[in-house]
Amino acid sequence: MRGLTRWCAYTLLALALGGPTWTWAQPTPGDEVVLPAPVTDGRVSLEAAIAGRRSVKEFADTALTWEEVGQLAWAAQGITEPEKGFRAAPSAGAMYPLHLYLVTPDGLYHYVPAGHKLERRPLADALATFRAVTANQPSIQQAPLTVIITAAFGPMRERFGERAEGFVYLEAGHVGQNLQLQARALGLGSLPIGGFDPARVAEALALPTDHTVVYLMPIGHPKPPADAG
Ligand SMILES: Cc1cc2nc3c(=O)[nH]c(=O)nc-3n(C[C@H](O)[C@H](O)[C@H](O)COP(=O)(O)O)c2cc1C
Known part of the structure; x- marks a missing residue:
């Protein structure tokens, strides 16, 4: 029953936020996909996202939209301060050693923060x-x-020596948390x-x-529990 309640909460959240579309239809994937502009004032409070965050281990066979993919990529590594190029997650020395690769039914993509594109x-x-x-x-x-x-460790080691490795993993934790909270706020x-x-x-x-x-961070619509009918 708890599973059903949680699934209903995720589903209602997703529907309230515009509802899923069922394909990767727009824009048509090519060598480059310019992602839809991110939303920066969503309807789910930070506190609600933290309170509702959970690791979800079973996913429905439902594709994500480019809006959802773009929002997730932005929350992880999007540029939030264009003048200096600062991103959504902090980075030691603003070195930004992390990269996002997205595995999708359409193939493998690399996220490029400048231009918010894949x-x-x-x-x-x-x-x-x-x-x-x-x-x-x-x-x-x-x-x-x-x-x-x-992570590209090389430049980090040059600058931070033996502390580089820790810094990279700390930064990955920031990115992971942003992803989990953004996913939750999207009903994912x-x-x-x-x-x-x-x-x-x-x-x-x-x-x-x-x-x-x-x-690694698999993301999707939570699978309905068996007792969801
Ligand atoms: C660094 C890290 C590594 C994890 N690795 C795995 C993993 O390999 N497989 C898995 O199913 N869950 C993994 N988890 C998820 C944990 O099982 C989950 O966070 C924990 O059960 C607490 O649940 P919660 O995230 O819903 O609070 C990992 C979590 C963290 C923070």
């Missing part, structure tokens, strides 16, 4: 390939979107995942060789 990565069967190397995580097998957070569920093989994921998705995969 660049398509030329990888066939990205979703199936990614799911094969994360088979130990059932939630990833269901989610219509997984955000992969990678999310799950932070640390249990994966970083080298295997990076190799399978042909990610840049100077990047390390630090965090």
